[in-house]
Amino acid sequence: MSELKQTRTIAIVGRPNVGKSALFNRIIGRRVSIVHEQEGVTRDRVVCETEWNEEHFELIDTGGLGTIDSRPTGDVLVNRTNEQVEVAVSDAAVIIFTVDLTAGIMPMDEEVARVLHRANRPVFIAANKADNASRDEETYGFDALGFPVFPVSALHNRGISALMEAVLPELPEGEKPEDRDPLRVAVVGRPNSGKSSYINRLLKGDRVIVSDIPGTTRDSIEIPFTIGKGPQARHYQLIDTAGVNRRNRRSGAVEHYSNMRAEESIDSADVVVLLMDASEGPKLQDKKLAAKIMEAKKGCVLMVNKWDLAEEADGVTQTQYEPALRKEMPFLGFAPLLFISAESGYNVKRSIDTIDYVAGQVETKLTTGVLNRVIQDAMAKNPPPIVKGRPLKVYYATQSGTKPIFIKLFVNNTLRATDTYKRYLINQLRKAFGLEGAPVELKLVPRPRPDLEEKKRRS
Template sequence: MTSQQTAKARVVAIVGRPNVGKSAVFNRIAGRRIAIVHDESGVTRDRLVREVDWEEQRFQLVDTGGVVMLDAEGRKNTIETGIRSQVDAALSDAAVAILVVDVQQGVHPLDEEVARIIRKSGVPCVVAVNKCDQPQHEAGAAEFSRLGFAFFPVAAQHNRGMGDLMEAVLPHLPEAANETAVKPLRVAIVGRPNAGKSSYINRLLRAERVIVSDVAGTTRDSIDVPFTIGSGAQARHYILVDTAGMRNRHSVDNAVERFSLFRAEESVKAADVVVLVLDPELGPTVQDKHIAALIQKNKKGCVLLMNKWDLAEEKGMTQTKTEPVLRQIMPFMNYVPLVFISAKTGYNVRRSIEVIDAVAAQTRVKLPTGMLNRTLVEATRRVVAPSRGGKRLRVYYAVQLGVAPITIRMFVNDPKVATKPYTDFMTRSLRERFGLEGAPVEILYRARSRPEPGTRGTAKSAPHTGRPDAEEEALSGELCD
């Protein structure tokens, strides 16, 4: 199946040789989207996939930077082979490519090689002539016209020329049905009694970015409140679900409370994203941990909200000291973003909306198959695989089966050899590379015999097409050897 025949998603791939500023271009485009977890530097440095909202257009941005290419013997490939593999993997799902080059170095033979691969793939392409930091640099951009694509002088570090570049990129994105317009995503607000859920919902519905649907009978006291984040055809539609306070089952002493608890638990099961509201004065209680475990058990996207932060600050509490304590008490929720808010003053309520929206996107992200497998290549080389009865686990390849939760099937020699610590490590590796903040990840194992030598392609020769069979051919050697 050729690239032209493959149905393309709304994916923009950034490609190019090393050290031309691909990451800077990626960060500049992705910067239009607020980072949703951890403000400290370095956390998102190696991110390969981000959802971006640019001029009311939502799309997935894929960066090829940071992918280490290895051959079947575990050695670094030649630069040419590595570049070819990176570009093939990035283009397999892309609707349009941004080829990043360096104006200060001029046209490099590898630039021409990447351009040739892109032309052969049939994927539309625009050239970002990067590092045009000064006006005099723009004259050198014309040299890149020989690559055969429209070119745009840019300086990603200084945000120069990015608007013109993206104006040329966006028309190549295919029209996509907005599934949330037909079936809105459900956001359940849960927590212990008196954590401030109702106050948060009341404040949320007055926030700037939230548009509450004008539906007859819909009021702030409704159980289900439709609302929209963003505008245009790609706006995401939600239904906000209010729930009763979730007390410990042993503390529930009447039929009404039992029904309320049951309804809250059912709301979690039916939700796409669950917002767990916490009280900073009490800290994460045993009941908070039970609710978090319920969210995790049902494999739901999650956001932690530390409400009443105005009162906490009056008592001298700080975010830098509070978050580590919370993470220590609830280590199983370390992948979940935490937002400190005050429903009373409105502090960080707008940010909480953006985080909910971003987590909803993360729960539905589709990982490029080539990058998924190459991430596993790196991960398997950083850990000793478990063994059982003298048999060591061998991973052949992996495919993504679905979203919400992100479900990955890994084909191995014997699923019984896999252990929970090994699965947890592979999950952390996926999060390190792709983010997936707040999104549940499930790894499943299936037995599969390793391809016989000579009957399958090798890591050196097999091109990436994005199909599972091609991944098996190209990567089984890398993952096993």
């Protein structure tokens, strides 16, 4: 395990189904991680910047550990989950070790504890599911794990303050960050796809004019939108764009201006929601919008609106509809897809969680060591093609930016990297790190061979 880093980061770890994600959501004050009784729902790290009593820090939610030792299990998802937990522990300054009070100490808890004792990090045990004061005495048995124990209930918000009062002083000193701009979310689509209805449903009010007449929204309207209160509130700037029409000779100045403003809204957004009409399926203009989102390298969420009408009229199911849609728009295969109804409210609340999730993915920071391991494993599994007599060699990989996820590959020769092979490497990165909805860019940088450079200096 690496030496302690001076980052204000707290990682929540533990075996599956002990309530890590529920505790994560309780601390940040809003629902980001998916909470479900099924084991293994959280597979990748979820990172969120938040604050507690004016103390700013990053909080990491990790997948449940299926095994802790370094031996592969044969289960790819378990291996990837364990790798993500390893990265989280390495990055964290403090660790919250979550256990299930009602289950007592399990063998996997003891295995996690042994690893954390070697991690050289302050560790605090959150004995979750202490739903009332009478259960607090049951925490004494967990002292055997060798860390301070705090009875908590993520469900009933018990004991969280006492836990955080112990955790926060262990964080390294850091400057209070400046207030950030709200998350900019552009909602785009063809005329009458339901963009304004969707935003009105989110706002629970008629902030945007809604009409059955295509093209009612001529300009891009920006609307501040806040979820929650106090320091944990999440601030949005929702951008309702004009419906994008196909340009032709009869298009007037208003249509041209509307299309231009919609494209500008995509350029200025952090995340773009591409809204489509379920009854019509993806049209040419939907595909052009998708291409614009790709060109602008923006986070993307695909939403199919009016799903209730299509389901009732055609009897089609989501499992039937999604493959057909993905086939029509394969270049956005990385974007999450959600079926909604702005009219009935179906999945509208869930759409906020999805947008928030993608917003976090576009700012993902990949640890250099794990990044290089994934690249080398991908190349070993599927070697690059021979180009001009020699294959591509990757000496080193590092992340150089976010929004999009920007990866630099230092290689022997940039001309030996085919577009197909670069797409393969990007797909392998997605399999390893998730990155749903986030664009990934590879920049190849030639690195001279040391032996050739030495010969040049001698000659």
